[in-house]
Amino acid sequence: MRHLYKLNNCGFSLIELLLGMLLGSFLLLGLVSSFAASSTAFRAIDSHYQLLQSSSHAVAFIESRVRSAGFPNIRNNDFPAAISTASFVEGDNDVLELEGWSRQNCFGNPNPRIDADGRPALFFRRQRFRLVRNALRWLCDYGPERGSLVRQSNNQSLIDGVIGFRLAYFEDRDLDDHIDTSVRAGGWNQAGSIQQLQLTLKLVNDNGSLQRSYQTNIQLRNPG
Numbered sequence: 236m237r238h239l240y241k242l243n244n245c246g247f248s249l250i251e252l253l254l255g256m257l258l259g260s261f262l263l264l265g266l267v268s269s270f271a272a273s274s275t276a277f278r279a280i281d282s283h284y285q286l287l288q289s290s291s292h293a294v295a296f297i298e299s300r301v302r303s304a305g306f307p308n309i310r311n312n313d314f315p316a317a318i319s320t321a322s323f324v325e326g327d328n329d330v331l332e333l334e335g336w337s338r339q340n341c342f343g344n345p346n347p348r349i350d351a352d353g354r355p356a357l358f359f360r361r362q363r364f365r366l367v368r369n370a371l372r373w374l375c376d377y378g379p380e381r382g383s384l385v386r387q388s389n390n391q392s393l394i395d396g397v398i399g400f401r402l403a404y405f406e407d408r409d410l411d412d413h414i415d416t417s418v419r420a421g422g423w424n425q426a427g428s429i430q431q432l433q434l435t436l437k438l439v440n441d442n443g444s445l446q447r448s449y450q451t452n453i454q455l456r457n458p459g
Contacts, residue, residue: 283382284439286396290449293371294436297331298453300362301432304333308357313381316426317455318404319361324420329402331364331420335456341387343374348379352417359384364393366400371436399437399448404429429455 305317308369319332338346338355340364348356359381363374370392405414406423407430414430423429435450 286440286445286447287449289394289396290436290438290447293397294434294449294451296373297364297434298451299344300333301453302338302367303456304335304360304362306335306337308336308359310357314427316429317340318429318432320421320426321363322402325365328366328400328422329420331402333360333362335360337377340377359382364400365390366397369397369439370395371397371400394436394438396438396440397436398439398446401435401436401437403433403435405431405433431455 270288301317305315307314313336315334315336317333317335321332323330329452333429334380335358336357338357340346341360346355346358348358356379358377358379361376361384365372365374367390371389371394372390373393374386374390375388376386378384402420403417404423405417406425406428407413408415408424408428410428411430417433431456432451432453434453435448437448439446
């Protein structure tokens with residue numbers, strides 16, 4: 236006896252196809268949105284990291300220079316204050332000038348002369364940090380005497396994208412080894428009584444979408 240089987244070859248209905256396409260569209264849209272959000276977050280993190288790296292380099296450089304400023308030349312009876320009285324406020328920002336004797340030139344190389352102890356002789360070093368057209372620039376003069384300095388760095392750019400360079404000077408006015416007040420440049424009684432410097436850098440990324448401020452306190456060599 237022959238059995239006949241009726242096969243049902245019907246496919247998806249139009250409604251089922253439309254529903255499937257709709258669900259697929261929602262899924263694709265979710266994936267695209269998730270990718271876009273991830274890309275935006277990655278760019279923000281990368282911008283923040285780049286600003287952090289740039290600021291860390293600049294701050295470390297300035298900090299090392301501030302800490303080494305104010306070194307005396309005992310043989311010449313010359314005891315300079317680390318912070319020069321030529322430092323001043325310029326608009327909303329500061330111009331920082333440092334002075335001191337050093338056995339190294341502006342770029343950290345040993346001085347060419349040798350003293351009686353067989354060490355590199357002390358040369359005078361004067362440095363200036365100034366914000367010029369959104370770039371923090373470094374100027375450095377150096378020589379065997381105060382009156383015979385040679386310029387080794389002429390406004391070299393340390394970091395770009397800087398929109399703020401502000402300083403606060405912490406002074407021990409009564410010389411009791413305790414900070415009495417915080418002033419802007421020129422507001423101190425004596426530059427030699429400044430014990431600590433607070434540095435604030437404000438930076439912006441290339442497209443201006445991200446701004447960050449970085450702050451640090453630096454102890455000075457000043458004898459007070």
